[in-house]
Amino acid sequence: MTSGAASEPQRYLEARIRWQPLEIAFWLASLLPFWLTPSYLVLASQIAITALFALSLDLILGYAGIVSLGHAAYFGFGSYTAGLLAKWGWGEPITGLAIAGVAAGLLGFLTSIIIARFRHLALIMITLGFGLLLAEAANSASWLTGGADGLQGVRMWQLLGLFPFDLYGRAAYAYSLCVLLLMFLLSRRLINSPFGLALRGIRERAIRMPAIGAHSPAHIRKIYTIAAVMAGIAGALLAQTTETVSLDTLGFQRSADVLVILILGGTGRLYGGIVGAIVYMVARDQFSGINPQYWYFWIGLLLIAVVMFLPNGILGGLARLIPRRWRSV
């Protein structure tokens, strides 16, 4: 399709999605914990996992405008899939991750058939209801999930047959970071594709879409399934790196937290979920050190402050300080 010389509009669109120096610096900086804070690699790994989970929510919320209060359903489903696989004797991490992603994707596709028919408040209720349903099902199926005690006996094999998951989290962080980067590259390509443009169209003015010949429900089913795969992979990472799965991987709290994280960081910006995850997880780590019982007080305060003073999240606020040519999509 591409003609030899790119036209001016093509060059303009190309320039908009070009890698920015800041982005490359950010990904290089993600390696720093290995040397700067080697005793915090377990936390760093959890941040990467949460960032991936928030990124998957951003794909549906930030780009397609689908509000979900039950996104943990796919995270938890991936978590239990990976956990059970390892418990039943297949502890190979990477294939386990892939299988968990496919399982969560299947679940996502099935729910997307309903999701694609609703918007706004109805969507919040449906996703919330579905999340609660799955959490309660996992709770009652304690023969399978271990119920409130969590899934015990998850034993992972060495990563690539070389690196064991140790207490210091070196392998865990390297693994989580690689998967996050891979999923990020995939998401970046996706949102810069014609499909990404169609999603933004749905977010911006859903009722115009049929008038330009677009079949929005098909787009929504597709992105919802992709987001479910990514959430499932994030959940599987958590199961594999901690070698346990608890019911709260499916819980409402996790769905609410990831929404808070994404809004803190900024929706529809790709990096919003990542920045949100860093701020939220580090804040939780610090605040819970000061005041273990009431740390949500501070998170609440932080959330109110961000929404009041930085309506487009932390990244939205920063973007105003950065020259336009440095800004990414």
Added chain:
Amino acid sequence: MSTPALSTRGLDKSFGSLVVAKDIAFELPRGERYALIGPNGAGKTTLINLMTGMLKPDRGQIFLGPDEITSLPPAQRVRRGLVRTFQINTLFPHLNALEAVTLAVCERLGCAGQWWRKLPSYGEAIEEAYAILLSLQLGSNCYRQTHELAYGQQRLLEIALALATNPKVLLLDEPAAGVPQAESAELFSVIAGLSETITVLFIEHDMNVVFRFARRIIVMVGGRILLQGTPQEIAADKRVREVYLGARQHA
């Protein structure tokens, strides 16, 4: 060739006891420029909603060329070439004009679901979108976000989005709504300059514009077609004068 581009037979629609369309039957010959006029509440926009599938008729049939489309969903009608614009801007505020029109072109070409290739490599779609924007004098503003465009340019973008779907029949719901009169003539000369292969029906209140740009006129009153004819016939008709001037004479 004699098949009309768009035709309806016996379209009825009511909301409860309110009749908004009654026994609507007309035929738009190919390439024709039709105006749909009538007082407020006559059911003009309702008729566009019925034809584009945004409302379902209680009775009657709609044909696009020889094919019945009465039960097709809106997006499918668009894909077959029956396209509308909106009286109130229904645009994508945070897409720029180029992106918005490229999206519409991609939807038509069937590549809008592809996520593994980046948008700039779809040169053909981008070129076509840019050409449409140039033809509507939006070229110099095509990198600005839609919500930053002047109102008149947003009205043009409404039409650009419709053109990107490659319409056979274009239904323009008050294309110049809210545009100052001086600019409205400009907007209509753009419409007049559209390809003769496109059949156009537009709703408009300004009679000067209607008589200047329409070759035939349909007059609606109270959900019914009062009459249709050439501008001369409409101008000479006593009933039309009553509908438009009656209120003033009785006041």
